[in-house]
Amino acid sequence: MSEEQPRTRIRWGAVVLCTLAGAVFVRLTFAIAGGDKAEDIMLSFLVEASAAWVLLALFFVLERGFTRQVTRTVTRQVQEELVAPLERRLAGLSTRIDDLQANVDEQIEKQHSWHHDLVTAMDDMAFGNVAAALAEATRLKAIDSGWIRVQANADVKGIWLAFSYGAYFQYEQQVSDNVIMITAYPAGKPDTFSPVSSSQVSEEWRPDETLVEVAGRIKDKLRQEGHYRQPNNRPDWSLAARNVQRALGLTLPDDAPITTSLHRLTGDLAITDRGVEHLDGRLLIAIADVPSSRKGWNPPCPQGLDETAWQIVVQEAPGLIGIGRRLFPYGPSIKTWIPKGTGYNA
Secondary structure, three states: OOOOOOOOOOOHHHHHHHHHHHHHHHHHHHHHHOHHHHHHHHHHHHHHHHHHHHHHHHHHHHHHHHHHHHHHHHHHHHHHHHHHHHHHHHHHHHHHHHHHHHHHHHHHHHHHHHHHHHHHHOOOOOHHHHHHHHHHHHHOOOEHHHOEEEEOOOOOOOOEEEEEEEEEEEOOEEOOOOEEEEEEEOOOOOOOOOOOOOOOEEEEEOOOOOHHHHHHHHHHHHHHOOOOOOHHHOOOHHHHHHHHHHHHHOOOOOOOOOOOOEEEEEOOEEEEOOEEEEOOOOEEEEHHHOOOOOOOOOOOOOOOOOHHHHHHHHHHHHHHOOHHHHHOOOOOOOOEEEEOOOHHHO
């Protein structure tokens, strides 16, 4: 590679000035020395002038060589210390961009597998397994406001249970441990979904307890309030647990058939943020067509669907959509239940 040397600009004014000054000093030297010493002065002047020209030529040659050497050295250092590392970084960045989609796909696949593992782990209804699945579903808004509501009795008109993993907050400060709240909604009341209704009982499932212990306390409360006499108000906990697992499996993974927040699952019918939909992908009632009140609303059952399940879903849809926001409003001075994975409990 050829190296282009920088051109040196000659300052002719300075050259002329120095030449004239030198001639003046030489003339003064002859004048002061007198004529008898002029020959010696001239000889000395010629010797020194010759030496000066030789030194000038030598300096010119050495200076150009020195300049080339310094230029090569500096260029090499810049190449090694600045340019080459920058080129390597750019090449590495280009490689990372080329691999970006593959890395994203790998991360998606890991999360996909993890979500399926969360659902599968609920074969063992230990506190940690249920809490982990509920927290992730809440974080992804796969379930409505951090709650999952399922059928808990063989009678589709019977009692149903709601599960949520979270804690109470007040003035933006957590005032309780994260626990799983289980709320039972018995059948036979005029307005199951009213926040002031006495027809619901709740119990906390703590990390050091089994679900069997919590089920016992809920049974006692149902009995104390007179609900347990009705067979369809006696929770089948195996059915309820299986329905919780099934509901999360239908909405948590990326390949799940339900792609919006799930409010409640009844058989193969789901109340979601889309409205009322079938698990086969059909949207049976759009959210815009669900009224704010169930009074006088009785859309016909589509052919081939279970009539009883359809009537339950139609009855519950107006009250369930948005129930979480009505039951648990946010407010700094209100003791508020906030599911893990949302709000202050993120």
